Amino acid sequence: MRLASSESASRSRPAIDPDWWRGAVIYQVYPRSYQDTSGDGIGDLRGIAERLPHIASLGVDAIWISPFFTSPMRDFGYDVSDYTNVDPMFGTLNDFDHLVAEAHGHGIRVMIDLVISHTSDQHPWFIESRRDRTNPRADWYVWADPKPDGTPPTNWLSIFGGSAWQWDPSRQQYFMHNFLTSQPDLNFHNPEVQEALLAATRFWLERGVDGFRLDTINFYFHDKELRDNPALPPEQRNASIAPSVNPYNHQNHLYDKNRPENLAFLKRFRALMDEFPAIAAVGEVGDAQYGLQIVADYTSGNDKMHMCYAFEFLAADPLSPARVRAVMTDFMTAAPEGWACWAFSNHDVVRHASRWGDHVGDRDRYLRMLAGLLLSLRGSVCLYQGEELGLTEAELSFEDLRDPYGIQFWPDFKGRDGCRTPMVWSEHAASAGFTDGHPWLPIPSEHRHLAVDAQEHVQGSMLNHYRHLTAFRAQHPALAKGDMVFLDSGDAVLSFTRSFGNETVYCAFNMSEVEQAIPLPEGVLTALHGHGFSGMIRPDTIAIPPYDAFFARLG
Template sequence: MTVAMPHIEAPTAPDRDWWRGAVIYQIYPRSYQDTSGDGIGDLIGIAQRLPYVASLGVDAIWVSPFFMSPMKDFGYDVSDYTNVDPMFGTLHDFDHLVSEAHRLGIKVMIDLVLSHTSDQHPWFVESRKTRDNPKADWYVWGDAKPDGTPPNNWLSIFGGSAWTWDPSRLQYFMHNFLTSQPDLNFHNEEVQEALLSATRFWLERGVDGFRLDTINFYFCDKDLRDNPALAPELRNASIAPAVNPYNHQNHLYDKNQPENLEFLRRFRALMDEFPAIAAVGEVGDAQYGLQIVADYTSGGDKMHMCYAFDFLSPDLPTPARIRTVITDFMQAAPEGWACWAFSNHDVVRHASRWGDQSSDKARYLRLLPGIILSLRGSVCLYQGEELGLTEAELAFEDLQDPYGIQFWPDFKGRDGCRTPMVWSDHDVNAGFSEGHPWLPIPPEHRHLAVEAQEHVQASMLNHYRRLLDFRRHHVSLSKGDLTFVDCGEAVLGFVRRHGTEAVFCAFNLSGEEQFIVPPEGVVTPLEGHGFSGMLKTDAIEIPPYDAFFGQVG
């Protein structure tokens, strides 16, 4: 007798291309959800709020650093790469977060800070003891010049020299950021091996990818040559505030070194040992950003994608500027893939940075997510962006960020974009914590709380949800090619194409109604995005700060 065998579905192969066109939601752990009552967010809090994240329709979360740290730079000064700081929870809590995210269909990317550590990291504690101990060469050390001054003219992004004298070794150590954040020496093979080992630790715990902090800072010039001066007309304040003389140098030697390419290949090879892992690198450079992005994402053997600071700067995203940035990127990195962001934990929230300059802020802020979710590339959304949160105005005595304290009042630091997430409009601490929040909750944020917007169809929160759903239903918007269409000075127009689908996107970035000529071919208006642009007999009519989407063909 023949026994029929049951049909068993073959397991679905992991989608190694999931990151291309993905929408990644950045979570700043200190400010998302506190469950312990200490006023600081934690990993369990993030896990509890994941159903909300899933309701947005994003593909992944990027969790800013939660590793062991003295918190001089709030986790970007790591003292143990393979453990969770107790203020955020435990490794068990992290495993629970990953499990819950995966249950909800959300990928988990974590922030790796590899260019530097805390000065309390055991590696540096040993390195600074003597010049001949096993880790003596794990950091960037340099002898004083004959007159006792630092080895060269390199500057710190956080102000002052990039060198600090160490009385134990009678040498200077390098730090691109705080004096408590010494830079690792990537020219040392053992350093690379140790960092790759730490990366493997998190891959084996189930993470789906990484955001690599300051990826172009890993190597510095072996000979520690001086940076040349930068002409005043070339200075750009997108990386450091204009009040910082860091902008006065052409950073040829303290970062952006060619040796970095081989390390990135090693990093990619490690990721490729695991299924469907992706990495996005943060490129911090005002002069060479696009070329670095091109170099780091070319060939399919380094980074999957990178993002620069083009849309994190104060410069308004006019149609001309957006077109220039995208065109320059496509020309510089034809093989590359961008990851765009309008806000993150390091810059003034775009609701204030750009919104305060518009003639109709409410309409303008609704237009911006339509733009970023239609550009060619992946997208990072920063927590609270979907609520329309503005930059918080904090008193000096409330500041926690050493960057802001250093340059106050000309530069107020990064605390204004890091205030706690607002969940409830009636709870004492907006549903964030039962304790005293580590940063004040701005009164003007309360009416924007999730609870206040959740059931209002026209709210900013539900506008983001509609746009994310619209993007999911039109694959050309996430993975397609992009071709610009001339629609005049006030309107940004382009067609996204993927396979047989072509979608025409037009955004009126002015405070006046605009009429544009449709692109060649039959254009059928699309619905479900929440914008009001209409197709007339011979033109497309777009109200101020509004948009039009249409199927072409």
């Protein structure tokens, strides 16, 4: 039964285009919060399948589904206890096969979130590994003896706070965990571990998936010599990976991640993907100091990652023309042949509608401008569920928190629950149409008026603005795949060209709250329409209203 189902899903894959990922628009689904069909208040795979018409209406190329594997859910699926099964909370393998087939029927590719840097402590591999020092999987995780005084082997820190080492009385050793103590790190220096993880990857490829988002891709290997990380000078500390209240930011993470051995494993991973048609992977690079250089290293040469997902635009730093230009220029300099995947929001950071939008006078116009900017940058794009509705970060009480990260650092850091609240489908329905039961996180009252059914048939709604923009992008391959050249338009306007084949598209974004007039670029300018912005050509200038944009063909 399973084999027939997975073969059916594979057969119905969208048309083979090995380059589909380059410039693709990928829609991230956080399954717990998308659509519940069972009534338990938690979203599931059947729910995602039911909502595929909405996703298809956005004109995206693929969906990225956050983890749905068997898990004790201490980190909500990012602590896997079985890599080749679906947690009953989300459904069954047959439900997954149904979702893949339905997505392919809509012309949407399916990428799944692989979390292979660590497992749950409930994974059978770890249960066996911790039993003693001589069992067949004794070396499958990162174990080390204490220092002579009993303290941890190194000064390495966990992203979730405290030491990255946890004492285990069974083995009388410490095990390493970059995240929760219940998330022990796998030992990638062991060839058997690599083989087991590649076998799990093959399992999903054979079920018809079109690619992967690889979680914490630069965390796979650790320093075999167990050297201490050096301190990071205060002026170099960056809170884009961990909140500023976390001492994790006090170290230069040279030895607990970002190791050169990663490259050889990524080549093995790519070789496996290349056995199947038109598979792509995006790696999440979590590093505040070396992010763009790592992206360059991991995407170079066409034998590792197709693209990488960096944190530069997920940080709190406000956007400005200078910042966007600096990030893009730094990336293109570091990786002239590499490819990035850009995002403004995801399941781990404060939604950009609040992170940046709280500080502007007209949030709605500002978010529309940002959508146009994101969909015009050189690279692929990830849109996070609810972004297309203009959802803001939810303000939750401590009693409503489920995220261990927020519980640990409350109230200085409120965790990630605020960006994970359920999708709002129906303004007036119970639980906004997300569930017939009690939702796992509250439905913010301020989200209801932004529900899909409240925006669906409103011509100028945020939802329809996103639809127009993705359609506009699809009509102009230069915006998806083209080269990028920045132009000088002053401090308030970001302007650049995107060129591909015989087409050059001129793009200009007024990132200020007052109208701007900028000089006409050299060449014949023909205004483009269908994108929803109102900038226009005047006799000697281009006039762009506050938080607006202008697009034209340049020839």
